[in-house]
Amino acid sequence: MFMKNKALILCIVGAGIMLYAGFQMLWTRYHERVTLNDIQSSLSQSKGNKNVPQKPFEPKKGEGFGTLTIPKLKKILPIVEGANPDDLAKGVGHVTGTSFPTMHDQIVLSGHRDTVFRHVGELKKGDSLIIKLDYGEFKYNIQKMSIVSSEETSIIHSTKPHEELVLTTCYPFYYIGNAPKRYIIYATPDQE
Template identity: 50%
Template structure:
């Protein structure tokens, strides 16, 4: 083989190696670029999803909206005004209720203590009556019996939860209550002659409200 032929052969080998290196480089570079791009896209996609989840989780919750209860009574009664009726199923008795507990009201029926809430309202509504007139049979009413009050605001059913006998000057009868309560009180003992030293108390809680629709409602 001549020197010229040897040189040509080397050039071809070198050229082939160079082309192989270039092709390999391109392949290697392209493969890594593809992997890089693929990894980058996956990263960005995961990052975006994470951000969306983070945003959703960090969104403040809307505050609950509560409806303000409308008052049961559009106006407060005047002293001496008849405000409703007390029905005692155990006695089959219907008794008128007057606003106030002075003798003028108690002579006509059951008196509603003006310093307490009206029947059906939350807190303690206090009713009083004479033991020798409207409440002469109240002693037979006890725990578990019902008391039903009807007023301009509706019909309110109470269930007697407790019977108390307290001193005549016991002021716990009229204390506020955490729930709608009807307290019915009369003098005690029932057969006592003269000014009775004690009070017979029925403490009942509201179990059913049938509100009267106001004009323009329903």
């Protein structure tokens, strides 16, 4: 009798965990869609393709301000200022303090491996990434990938006067819990 009750309890706990995880994923996708719709609406109202911000470009913390398109994955993702859990629940997080397109320095975008950056491991050298902001659209070509410790902080640094786009997510991709490593993608502006 005790073993039957124990098995029943384990099944209930397991089902509860699966329901919670499913709810979290749906909740994140909902917020991501809402943020993306707001950003796309805002970008469609912006004037022209100036490619240089008309004023200092300083999005507010938690604010959606642009999109990241990954053509190979057929993804258009919202970019939100900040990389804390609340920001990352809305989309790709721009690491505060790093640069923006045309500012000739390092731009760092972070995302969850199981939501926005779910298939970035499929990307290869030469694949393109496109950032769209209210002051223009900017294409980057992937140069390399690397895997580093989660403790590694030297990937975020100034690259002035050279512009570099860096995407970062947890690794391994299918790890349960806090992943011990980070998967980094480095891209440079397209020279077309």
